[in-house]
Amino acid sequence: MAKTTIFTRRLLTSFVFSFMLFSAKAFAVFPEVVKEVTPSVVAIGLYTPLEANGNQVLGTGFVVADGKHVITNYHVVSKILDPTIVQYFVVISGEGRDVKTYKAEVLGIDPVHDLAVLKFEGKLKPVNLAEGALLPPGTDVAFTGFPIGAAIGLYPATHKGMISAITPDAIPAQNADQLTVSMLKRLKQPELVYQLDATAYPGNSGSPVYDVKTGHAVGVINKVFVSQGKESALSAPSGISYAIPIIHALSLLKQHGL
Structure with missing residues (x-):
């Protein structure tokens, strides 16, 4: 009986020690993953020298394929450039005031999935893209970007959360009056996000x-749920965000031989 008790204690001690090691390892892995991904995350800007000395940051993107292309949202680069003045999109890489700016052009768009691919005059480390089916709800994920642009310099910020649902691509409306024709059409033939x-x-x-765990991109942030008007997106965020599955970005890249 005593031998059995000693064996049980040793087994329990071994289990607890192994669990602690696993937990410590898991805790240490995520900062390394963020460190690995961050250099591939860039700001997408608009350069108009006649109107401003610097770049107007429009959103975030990430380097893919051969390191010379960037995936971002279509709505980030949907502005029609003014042909009467010098104006072009730029990819901005770096941190703080120590940044490099590369001239970029929109190579392809997918308005249905709110995606665009840009080609820029430079080369940076690309993000690894995941392949396969949609990840299930409950999966832990993170995203890195520039939530407040570059008002005080370019500082990438990482947010961690989980996939809470796979849902049709239509922002929930507070009442029926807010449902547009476009929303109704999307609900009849929904794209899952x-x-x-x-x-x-x-x-x-x-x-x-x-x-x-891997740092492989599984989606692209494209919108947030706003419950109290546009201004509340910053002052009172809902904590609900949406992302386009990476399969659509892979399809767009394939269309352009990438």
């Missing part, structure tokens, strides 16, 4: 959503 239990902000548009 990730709903995230994580707080994103307007500047996060185009941020890569990635697996917290």
Whole structure:
């Protein structure tokens, strides 16, 4: 009986020690994953020298494929450039005031899935893209981007959460009066997107959503649920965000031989 008790204690001690090691390892892995992904996350800006000395940051993007292309949201680069003045999109890489700016052009768009691919005059480390079916609800994910633009310099911020649902791509309306014809059409033939239990902000548009264990991009942040008007997106965020599954970005890249 005594031998059995000693054996049980040793087994329990071994289990607890192994669990502690696993927990410590898991805790240490995520900062390394963020460190690995962050250099591939860039700001997407608009350069208009006649109107401003610097770049107007429009959103976030991430480097893919051969390191010369960037995925972002279509709505980030949907502005029609003024042909009468010098004006072009830029990809901005770096941190704080120590940044590099690369001239960029829109190579392809997918308005249905709110995606765009840009080609820029430079080369940076690309993000690994996940492949396969949609991840199930409950999966832990993170995203890195520029939630408040570059008002005080370019500082990438990482937010962690989980996939809370896979839902049709239509923002919930508070009442029937807010349902537009466009929303109703999307609900009849819905495109499925990730709903995230994580707080994103307007500047996060185009941020890569990635697996917290591997750093592989599984989606692209494209909107947040706003319950109290546009202004509340910053002052009182809902904590509900949406992301386009990465499969649509892979399809867009394939269309352009990437």
